[in-house]
Amino acid sequence: MIEVLxxxxxxxxxxxxxxxxxxTGECAVTAVATVTEARTHLCEAVPRVLLTDLQLPDGHxxxxxxxxxxxxxxxxIMVISILGDEESVIAAIRQGATGYLLKDAFPTDIAATxxxxxxxxxxxxxxxxxxxxRRTQVQPAAAPAPQGLNTARLTPREIDILWGIxxxxxxxxxxxxxxxxxxxxxxxxxxxxxxxxxxxRGEAVxxxxxxxxxxx
Amino acid sequence: xxxxAAEPESRQAAPVxxxxxxxxxxxxxxxxxxxxxxxxxxxxxxxxxxxxxxxxTEAWLEPxxxxxxxxxxxxxxxxxxxxxxxxLAFDRPAGLPEEPWSVLLPRFTNGVAVAVNGVEILDSRRNxxxxxxxxxxxxxxxxxxxLLREGRNELTVRLFVWGPLTGFLDRxxxxxxxxxxxxxxxxxxxxxxxxxxxxxxxxxxxxxxGMMWLMRRxxxxxxxxxxxxxxxxxxxxxxxxxxxxxxxxxxxxxxxxAPLESAFAVVFLVLFLGLRLPRAAAxxxxxxxxxxxxxxxxxxxxxxxxxxLLGPFTVMFCLxxxxxxxxxxxxxxxxxITLVLGSAVTVVLFFWxxxxxxxxxxASDRRIxxxxxxxxxxxxxxxIGLTWRFARALNQVDSxxxxxxxxxxEAEDKLRAxxxxxxxxxxxIALSSERSRLMRDLHDGxxxxxxxxxxxxxxxxxxxxxxxxxxxxxxxxxxxxxxxxIGGDLMLALGAWRERIAxxxxxxxxxxxWRVLTPQGLPVHRELRPGHVIQILRLLDEAVTNAVKHAGAxxxxxxIETVAATDGDRGRISVRDDGRGFDAEAGSAAxxxxxxxxxxxxxxxERCGGQLAIVSGxxxxxxxxxxxxxxxxxxxxxx
Numbered sequence: 001m002i003e004v005l006x007x008x009x010x011x012x013x014x015x016x017x018x019x020x021x022x023x024t025g026e027c028a029v030t031a032v033a034t035v036t037e038a039r040t041h042l043c044e045a046v047p048r049v050l051l052t053d054l055q056l057p058d059g060h061x062x063x064x065x066x067x068x069x070x071x072x073x074x075x076x077i078m079v080i081s082i083l084g085d086e087e088s089v090i091a092a093i094r095q096g097a098t099g100y101l102l103k104d105a106f107p108t109d110i111a112a113t114x115x116x117x118x119x120x121x122x123x124x125x126x127x128x129x130x131x132x133x134r135r136t137q138v139q140p141a142a143a144p145a146p147q148g149l150n151t152a153r154l155t156p157r158e159i160d161i162l163w164g165i166x167x168x169x170x171x172x173x174x175x176x177x178x179x180x181x182x183x184x185x186x187x188x189x190x191x192x193x194x195x196x197x198x199x200x201r202g203e204a205v206x207x208x209x210x211x212x213x214x215x216x
Numbered sequence: 217x218x219x220x221a222a223e224p225e226s227r228q229a230a231p232v233x234x235x236x237x238x239x240x241x242x243x244x245x246x247x248x249x250x251x252x253x254x255x256x257x258x259x260x261x262x263x264x265x266x267x268x269x270x271x272x273t274e275a276w277l278e279p280x281x282x283x284x285x286x287x288x289x290x291x292x293x294x295x296x297x298x299x300x301x302x303x304l305a306f307d308r309p310a311g312l313p314e315e316p317w318s319v320l321l322p323r324f325t326n327g328v329a330v331a332v333n334g335v336e337i338l339d340s341r342r343n344x345x346x347x348x349x350x351x352x353x354x355x356x357x358x359x360x361x362x363l364l365r366e367g368r369n370e371l372t373v374r375l376f377v378w379g380p381l382t383g384f385l386d387r388x389x390x391x392x393x394x395x396x397x398x399x400x401x402x403x404x405x406x407x408x409x410x411x412x413x414x415x416x417x418x419x420x421x422x423x424x425x426g427m428m429w430l431m432r433r434x435x436x437x438x439x440x441x442x443x444x445x446x447x448x449x450x451x452x453x454x455x456x457x458x459x460x461x462x463x464x465x466x467x468x469x470x471x472x473x474a475p476l477e478s479a480f481a482v483v484f485l486v487l488f489l490g491l492r493l494p495r496a497a498a499x500x501x502x503x504x505x506x507x508x509x510x511x512x513x514x515x516x517x518x519x520x521x522x523x524x525l526l527g528p529f530t531v532m533f534c535l536x537x538x539x540x541x542x543x544x545x546x547x548x549x550x551x552x553i554t555l556v557l558g559s560a561v562t563v564v565l566f567f568w569x570x571x572x573x574x575x576x577x578x579a580s581d582r583r584i585x586x587x588x589x590x591x592x593x594x595x596x597x598x599x600i601g602l603t604w605r606f607a608r609a610l611n612q613v614d615s616x617x618x619x620x621x622x623x624x625x626e627a628e629d630k631l632r633a634x635x636x637x638x639x640x641x642x643x644x645i646a647l648s649s650e651r652s653r654l655m656r657d658l659h660d661g662x663x664x665x666x667x668x669x670x671x672x673x674x675x676x677x678x679x680x681x682x683x684x685x686x687x688x689x690x691x692x693x694x695x696x697x698x699x700x701x702i703g704g705d706l707m708l709a710l711g712a713w714r715e716r717i718a719x720x721x722x723x724x725x726x727x728x729x730w731r732v733l734t735p736q737g738l739p740v741h742r743e744l745r746p747g748h749v750i751q752i753l754r755l756l757d758e759a760v761t762n763a764v765k766h767a768g769a770x771x772x773x774x775x776i777e778t779v780a781a782t783d784g785d786r787g788r789i790s791v792r793d794d795g796r797g798f799d800a801e802a803g804s805a806a807x808x809x810x811x812x813x814x815x816x817x818x819x820x821x822e823r824c825g826g827q828l829a830i831v832s833g834x835x836x837x838x839x840x841x842x843x844x845x846x847x848x849x850x851x852x853x854x855x
Contacts, residue, residue, distance in 0.1 A: 010664060012671035055659075082663035083693055085655050103667040104689050106723045126711030127697060134701070167737060168711030170730065 020107035035059035069096025121186035270391030290383030415452035437487035469511030476504030767795025
């Protein structure tokens with residue numbers, strides 16, 4: 001069983017996600033609506049997967065992501081996003097998330113995404129990949145990058161993979177183009193997420209504030 | 217000449233040991249000795265002489281009434297009142313063909329009056345060139361045939377001397393004009409015409425250098441050399457004066473300008489070699505100025521005397537000074553220009569010494585002066601060298617200017633490109649921030665509510681509501697996605713679209729086959745704007761939705777490729793299903809929704825400037841969108 005902590009304040013959405021995850025029988029889901037509840041739960045048990053919304057009534061999901069990432073490195077973190085837009089997803093990735101989930105995704109897709117994440121396969125969307133590779137194109141002289149996204153550590157191969165995804169190529173196509181095994185592509189994506197993560201709390205808050213990603 | 221000075225300066229930096237210095241000095245002196253030997257050879261060359269048969273050397277000088285042999289040095293410096301008379305005799309053999317005879321006087325100082333059988337046929341004082349003691353002008357006069365007797369004839373030469381030199385009369389030739397004239401002409405060419413030619417050159421260079429100095433005041437060496445040359449020119453063209461007017465005095469001053477000239481030349485040399493010009497250098501001009509003042513106040517006579525006292529030695533001093541300076545500079549720098557200059561100064565120095573010895577009746581019995589010619593030649597050489605160097609500098613400036621122009625043009629292009637880039641970037645930033653704002657607003661409001669509707673409708677089994685809400689969410693994502701700056705690469709928009717329709721098709725258990733047929737997918741269009749992207753994506757959405765709703769397809773295939781067209785590469789996107797198909801042409805058989813959907817799709821394609829082709833048959837429907845080679849401006853009024 002995969003223990004999942006779901007943090008979502010909108011009740012219908014929470015029920016929906018809970019149902020979708022529970023339906024396959026693979027996940028044991030704990031659903032909470034606030035950051036405080038989530039913190040309390042995290043003190044008691046360490047989930048395998050944390051699914052969290054960003055805008056929560058008593059705090060910001062990014063704080064929860066960062067805390068969990070620091071205290072429980074083994075926990076896989078996914079952000080729940082309405083639009084799958086880069087701003088929220090990238091901000092979450094920078095705090096330690098390694099995936100995202102669309103709130104209106106079809107139930108089978110929701111379960112599959114969590115399963116894949118536990119198996120080490122981080123999902124990435126074309127628009128997220130596009131956002132990251134476009135940051136790599138900004139000349140080094142113009143650093144720090146507009147969104148405070150440090151892409152300097154990405155290898156050329158990783159950037160090639162991101163380009164492929166951004167342009168809608170399948171993993172198989174990308175693997176074929178780059179001479180990789182199809183199975184290694186998702187691992188590369190997780191590496192990419194890890195490289196985009198900010199390392200210290202201070203740095204993260206400062207950058208997030210600067211970029212307007214956190215509204216205080 | 218700062219550049220010229222700077223370069224050897226660096227060479228100078230290397231310390232040179234005393235033995236090496238001595239060796240270098242020895243080499244320099246040896247070279248100058250070689251130059252002197254060469255000059256000796258030149259000086260020893262015979263001057264043009266007529267055949268010796270017509271030469272007269274025996275004369276009777278009165279006063280004092282004694283036989284002398286020519287060439288003869290007369291010790292007097294002034295004989296204008298009572299010139300000494302040289303009586304000579306020559307024979308005109310009988311039976312010679314009737315041809316004119318002439319008297320040739322190759323060299324004399326200062327003037328002669330020649331009479332044949334008591335009748336005067338020549339007075340050199342009327343020839344200004346001949347009156348210049350510094351020029352070795354010859355004189356020739358045809359003897360009127362009526363004067364000429366067969367057998368013995370008498371020739372009388374009166375020698376006028378007016379200083380500054382003592383009197384001198386070279387051998388006299390009397391004979392057929394045809395025999396004598398070639399030697400005369402050669403001497404005129406050598407000693408009269410050549411100095412004038414050189415002076416003409418000098419005048420041109422003086423003007424050029426003067427202009428250069430005027431335009432480049434920070435290089436006074438040009439001015440000094442121009443002054444030196446101008447004086448030399450004046451000295452050449454001024455005629456010898458007679459009488460005691462101010463004009464005569466001025467003339468005398470100009471003829472005696474050699475000390476000033478040499479002082480200017482030394483100043484030029486010092487500046488040219490990049491040395492510091494000491495204040496004491498002004499003293500060099502003192503003798504010249506004294507002569508000038510004397511000339512203006514006292515007239516020609518005193519000038520000549522003073523010139524004789526001061527002139528040659530001032531010039532000599534200047535020349536020696538120049539030679540020493542050059543030698544010292546050469547020891548430090550060892551460059552070719554200094555060496556050439558040094559050799560030139562040695563040449564002038566040699567001839568100047570040679571001429572002084574000749575004046576003092578020590579060296580030569582011919583009293584032919586070379587220093588003026590050698591000096592003019594040297595100054596011209598220097599002037600040519602300078603002008604050449606200046607022209608070369610101009611060329612460098614030209615090429616520098618040329619490269620500057622290229623650089624400026626490149627910089628301009630870069631600037632223009634960067635401005636365009638900045639503009640593009642500013643536009644992208646504005647778009648991106650607007651998109652962010654919109655996204656946040658939608659995220660916080662509409663998006664969340666739609667998600668809630670989806671969730672609620674699923675829970676209460678109200679599928680149509682959920683579907684509508686989901687469609688609204690999808691469209692929301694489409695709008696936001698289309699606003700992203702994709703840099704004209706439609707593939708980036710299609711990448712996100714693929715994800716959306718893949719999820720949609722998965723829910724309907726329809727397989728999606730995504731095929732990119734050309735490696736780069738679609739061509740990049742810089743003019744592609746969010747408006748175009750929305751039109752294209754909605755068109756494709758509609759094609760997919762039609763296939764999902766009406767075709768009953770098992771697989772939808774999306775093919776992306778670039779096709780070559782006459783007006784460049786065009787992109788082509790086609791959506792194909794393996795469903796039932798419909799008849800696009802005949803309205804009657806068309807399913808109710810298709811008509812409206814197809815019209816919409818056509819309109820969208822048209823707005824982008826693309827072409828839509830729909831083929832439907834029993835084996836499925838194929839919608840092919842041919843993108844334009846250039847996207848139409850959506851804001852422009854549509855025709």
